[in-house]
Amino acid sequence: MSLADKVLSVNNDLPIRTAQPVHSGKVRSVYWLTPEDSARLVADRGYNVTADAPLAIMVISDRISAFDCIWHGEGGLKGVPGKGAALNAISNHWFRLFRERGLADSHILEIPHPLVWIVQKARxxxxxxxxxxxxxxxxxxxxxxxxxxxxxxxxxxxxxxxxxxxxxxxxxxxxxxxxxxxxxxxxxxxxxxxxxxxxxxxxxxxxxxxxxxxxxxxxxxxxxxxxxxxxxxxxxxxxxxxxxxxxxxxxxxxxLIYMDEVGTPDSSRIWDGPAWRNGRIVENSKEGFRQMLLNHFPDSDILLNKDRMAERQALARDNDLPEAVLMELSRTYVGIAERVIGDKLTISDNPKAEIIAVLRDEFGLVD
Structure with a gap:
């Protein structure tokens, strides 16, 4: 299996039973369950929600977004290996601490797979x-x-x-x-x-x-x-x-609850402490990737100027970034995730097949 095959880049084509269009964002896709499936899961799984609460399956991808564009690399690499699992693991860790310390709940009801959340609809x-x-x-x-x-x-x-x-x-x-x-x-x-x-x-x-x-x-x-x-x-x-x-x-x-993700390398800047004390900034977040893009292209104003969005989108579409850049970013995401959770990160060899199997066999959400 090639490196590109291990990356979950397309996450809006899973055969999850839904009566609504799949909402696909920059990184996550949301599958709203049918009222019947939502009610069945609420009853069977004992979620602390109303009996008629709308539920969704949220599937994270390994896509990399920066400056409002999706980037890709050489060799058909359409994302960053391990990125989705790292983001979910970090968010899961912080959400759990928030609950344990009496802050507030999150929108997550259950985590059936490292790349998947079952969530309740929030306003x-x-x-x-x-x-x-x-x-x-x-x-x-x-x-x-x-x-x-x-x-x-x-x-x-x-x-x-x-x-x-x-x-x-x-x-x-x-x-x-x-x-x-x-x-x-x-x-x-x-x-x-x-x-x-x-x-x-x-x-x-x-x-x-x-x-x-x-x-x-x-x-x-x-x-x-x-x-x-x-x-x-x-x-x-x-x-x-x-x-x-x-x-x-x-x-x-x-x-009132926390939602989306918290404390991740995508939503935060995280600096290495020893380097900062020595006057250097070493990023353990996506910010390092943003800086690389600003240095990689001759005209950085394209990435910073919202009036040049068409040019920016063309840059992202037409340029294969070096594989080494995305692999370095993979090491950043996986490395900080493993430090935060204090354990090795589980990274799937065939994420799409695993997700389909668990949602079919354990949750009855795939026909």
Whole structure:
């Protein structure tokens, strides 16, 4: 079996029984189960959800996304070996710690395979909740140009690149295009302030103004849990993106939960501690891949300028990246995952066949 065969690059063609179109994102695909299958699993598996809760199968791929494009490599390599398993394993680990420490639940109900989650439908809060402990990346680029206010929060002069910030900053941005919110442009991924959230909490899908405090508390607590655990491995949790949503449990109680993924190399920057103390940045996250792309192509503005998206998509489509680049990224993902979970990562030789078998034989979801 070739290396390319071990990569799960297409994950929206599985024969999972569904009555709706498969939703395929940059990395994950979502199969909404039929009402009959959802109800059967709720009853048979004892999930803490209402009897009629819609359930889905979420399948992660090994695709690599950066700058809103999907990249590929030489030799038919359509993703990064082990990436999907690494992301799921890391998220599973942090979600479990959050539950054990009384923070909040997640949307995940069961994990039938290293690349698969069974999830409940959540009503998403329409913000990407960004927490920053160090000044780097886009925030540093803006700071260097003279900006001193981020999402309504003033930060002092005199900071240096990659320096630890005086406090953890919460800098939310919109998730999707939100219409009709005063002072908030109707474009995806635009920064918003705490005041914007408070004045328009329902437009952002919060159930109450008090839940803005709740989301900030869960964000800080989740960040602190991950940061402390990574510090034990001499790794620095630099910044991250959390997402939140609402679900209803079996008793009919609505609750705010963590959703999507948390603390992964895709959603976070993670730096090697010894290197940082010696004045170097060694990334244990996707950020290293982003930097490689910026250096790999002569005109890096194509990757940074949203007005040049057509050119950017052509770059991703027409360029086979060196296999060595994707294998180095594989070592980054698998390496940090194995350190976080404290065990070897299970990587499938034939992931698609394994997923089909377990969903057919144990869950009755494949005809």
């Amino acid at each position: 998403p809060v329409m913000i990407e909740a960004i927490a920053r402990q160090y000044i780097t990346g886009s925030m540093w680029r803006a700071y260097e140009k003279g900006e001193r206010e981020f999402c309504g929060i003033a930060i002092p002069d005199g900071l240096q690149r990659d320096q630890k910030l005086p406090e953890l900053l919460i800098t939310p941005s919109t998730k999707g295009i939100l219409e009709g919110i005063p002072g908030v442009p109707a474009v995806d991924d635009v920064n918003v302030t705490r005041g914007d959230l408070e004045a328009n909490y329902a437009a952002f899908n919060f159930s109450s103004p008090a839940d803005i405090d709740r989301y900030e508390t869960l964000l800080r607590e989740g960040f602190d849990v991950i940061s402390a655990e990574l510090a034990k491995l001499d790794q620095i949790f630099v910044d991250t993106k959390f997402e939140f949503g609402y679900v209803t449990d079996a008793s009919g109680q609505e609750k």
